[in-house]
Amino acid sequence: MGLRRCCCMLAIVLAYGLWLVPPETALAQQGKPAVAGSLPSTNLSNDVSTDPNLPRPAPGFANARVAGNPLAPEAKSVGMKTCIACHQLEADHFTHTLHALGLIAANKADPAIPVCEACHGPGSEHAKNPQAKGLIIAYTKDGGTPIDVQTRTCLTCHAGGPRDHWLGSVHQRNGLSCSDCHNPMAKFSVEGSMAKQSINDTCAQCHKDIRLQFNRRSHMPLPEGQMSCDDCHNPHGSLSSGSSLTSFPLAKTNTVNETCYQCHAEKRGPFLFEHAPVRESCLNCHTPHGSNQNTLLVAPVPFLCQQCHTQQRHPNDLQTANSLMTGKNPDERIMGRGCLTCHANIHGSNAPAGPRFHE
Numbered sequence: 290m291g292l293r294r295c296c297c298m299l300a301i302v303l304a305y306g307l308w309l310v311p312p313e314t315a316l317a318q319q320g321k322p323a324v325a326g327s328l329p330s331t332n333l334s335n336d337v338s339t340d341p342n343l344p345r346p347a348p349g350f351a352n353a354r355v356a357g358n359p360l361a362p363e364a365k366s367v368g369m370k371t372c373i374a375c376h377q378l379e380a381d382h383f384t385h386t387l388h389a390l391g392l393i394a395a396n397k398a399d400p401a402i403p404v405c406e407a408c409h410g411p412g413s414e415h416a417k418n419p420q421a422k423g424l425i426i427a428y429t430k431d432g433g434t435p436i437d438v439q440t441r442t443c444l445t446c447h448a449g450g451p452r453d454h455w456l457g458s459v460h461q462r463n464g465l466s467c468s469d470c471h472n473p474m475a476k477f478s479v480e481g482s483m484a485k486q487s488i489n490d491t492c493a494q495c496h497k498d499i500r501l502q503f504n505r506r507s508h509m510p511l512p513e514g515q516m517s518c519d520d521c522h523n524p525h526g527s528l529s530s531g532s533s534l535t536s537f538p539l540a541k542t543n544t545v546n547e548t549c550y551q552c553h554a555e556k557r558g559p560f561l562f563e564h565a566p567v568r569e570s571c572l573n574c575h576t577p578h579g580s581n582q583n584t585l586l587v588a589p590v591p592f593l594c595q596q597c598h599t600q601q602r603h604p605n606d607l608q609t610a611n612s613l614m615t616g617k618n619p620d621e622r623i624m625g626r627g628c629l630t631c632h633a634n635i636h637g638s639n640a641p642a643g644p645r646f647h648e
Contacts, residue, residue: 421433
């Protein structure tokens, strides 16, 4: 009887002790293989068993496969060494890139994972006839590969996220390829595998007129390196059509104001007294890239204000250059900050006496 009682007490103590073990301690005691086996499979790593003596493939590259080339359907994979035999210079430049580090590490863990042919497609036909265009997926305008094949190959890995709206975007409709902005074969930029040293320099290849606007006296701090084009734009596509005053091409948000509020949150409101053109669109009064007027205004004050405020009280007075301090008929209402000298909170006011945005 005493022995049976002791056994029961021991079983209770053991069960109570296991119940007190924290979950993380229990997982640690199981070991890595048991924990890994209990997790669901993902497409971010290689779930196929490989040689345990080799390192695991790099996440994100483990599922790379030979790209399909519709212009060379009979081509077979030849491997990286065959490519390097002719393209030694390209291989030297490629070595320092993110794609090279990930693909080569994955290839060492699993030789079935391609390196060069993950982007360029099977190379057997190209090796037989190097001068024939289209036998390898080339990322140049005169390489013989259609642009839709180039972009589709990139989107095999890079689909989703900011690239959800690439199809139908203004860049896609104008025949741009990924390689017009990106160069994964050499490390020119700190991030993004850009074709130039920075995002801004890459965009300026085509948008030279916009880049020149940043040389004006009042401009966004893009030349100073405090922001870049992709802070406001998504070059891979957007739901914004840019066909109205409240939107602009390739916007990262639904409206102009939402984009501006990302930095200028104090202008968001809500305000007890709203200024109608401000609430409609910031572009009513401001130009987004650069202006020769103060604070990116589209016109100098008071002439900007007089575009709307006419036929009432003092704004009805015609203000010209002669009304300035150095003119023939100086007018105190347009000296200093002009209209903003009195109407200081022009974006909106919460003051009880604020309908005219004096405070």
